[in-house]
Amino acid sequence: MRLEVDGVSRAFGGVYAVRDVSLTVEPGELRAVIGPNGAGKSTLFALIGGQLAAQSGTITLGGVPVRRLPAHRRARLGVGVVFQAARIFTGMTALENVMTGAHATTRAGFAAAVLRLPSHRREEDQIRSRARECLERTGIADWADRPAEELPLGQQRALQLARALCARPKLLLLDEPASGLRAGERERLASLLGELRAEGLTMLLVEHDVGFVMRLADQVTVLDLGRVIASGPPQSVRADPAVIAAYLGPQDAVRADGPAHD
Numbered sequence: 589m590r591l592e593v594d595g596v597s598r599a600f601g602g603v604y605a606v607r608d609v610s611l612t613v614e615p616g617e618l619r620a621v622i623g624p625n626g627a628g629k630s631t632l633f634a635l636i637g638g639q640l641a642a643q644s645g646t647i648t649l650g651g652v653p654v655r656r657l658p659a660h661r662r663a664r665l666g667v668g669v670v671f672q673a674a675r676i677f678t679g680m681t682a683l684e685n686v687m688t689g690a691h692a693t694t695r696a697g698f699a700a701a702v703l704r705l706p707s708h709r710r711e712e713d714q715i716r717s718r719a720r721e722c723l724e725r726t727g728i729a730d731w732a733d734r735p736a737e738e739l740p741l742g743q744q745r746a747l748q749l750a751r752a753l754c755a756r757p758k759l760l761l762l763d764e765p766a767s768g769l770r771a772g773e774r775e776r777l778a779s780l781l782g783e784l785r786a787e788g789l790t791m792l793l794v795e796h797d798v799g800f801v802m803r804l805a806d807q808v809t810v811l812d813l814g815r816v817i818a819s820g821p822p823q824s825v826r827a828d829p830a831v832i833a834a835y836l837g838p839q840d841a842v843r844a845d846g847p848a849h850d
Contacts (some may be wrong), residue, residue, distance in 0.1 A: 589650045589758035590615050590792050591636065596645030597654075598631055599756055605632070606629040607814040608645070613807075616788040618781065620801040623811035624835050629794045632811065633763045636792065637669045638662045646809040649759060668757030672764045672794075674744035676736040686719040689751035695797040715754070727776055729840065742773045749780075760784070760791045766800050778804060798836065802826060810835060811817040828842055 591613040598606045615621045619695040621629050634640040636647060638651040638659035647655045649665050656723040658718040659669075668689075677685050723729045728786045731739055739747060745765060752760060753796065762781075774797075781804055795801045801808060801822070812834040818825050825831055 666758030
């Protein structure tokens with residue numbers, strides 16, 4: 589799915605968090621958005637996902653204008669979201685949490701669910717099987733029947749990703765998915781994102797770990813004070829004087845060539 593953001597802005601109390609931002613994510617591409625704290629990364633993420641409304645500009649998904657659509661309508665178009673803070677449903681198992689991710693793709697209908705018709709039962713069995721596959725893929729299959737609130741932070745983050753994948757998204761939005769993860773957990777996440785990109789899933793990754801981004805991204809957009817200051821392949825962005833001055837600094841620009849740092 590192609591994502592196009594053109595001239596999007598959002599202000600809070602007269603102060604712009606995002607101002608006249610444009611970017612395009614081509615089908616099958618992994619584009620990263622980086623920048624210092626307060627750059628507007630998470631605000632842009634929420635504008636694309638539909639958790640916040642843009643005040644100007646356009647956002648299109650696969651050619652469909654979505655700026656005025658709420659988050660659940662965007663989900664039905666194929667947008668999957670992994671938030672920075674782990675969001676789980678307490679009182680439900682990890683498996684049940686992942687199954688909820690498929691709610692936007694169900695077809696049996698409300699009446700079939702209430703009456704427990706065969707069509708609903710078949711669909712529920714299919715979703716349960718898909719959810720187990722997603723738990724396996726994200727490395728937390730052993731936690732399937734445990735209460736979700738008992739999972740450690742790393743596993744809760746993996747649970748969010750599994751839930752998003754259960755919906756079979758066409759565009760996956762990830763807000764700092766590596767934040768708080770241990771080195772081994774970041775490596776497994778990087779490997780999975782690489783697999784998803786190879787399979788053709790379009791992804792927008794907001795991330796603070798520059799080394800993590802430079803290893804994975806096809807294209808990088810850099811924000812500072814709500815505006816785009818650079819955009820392009822990782823190698824050119826890493827060497828951009830404006831990016832070095834505003835965000836990386838000489839030492840971080842060198843470290844970005846290496847593996848993700850702790």
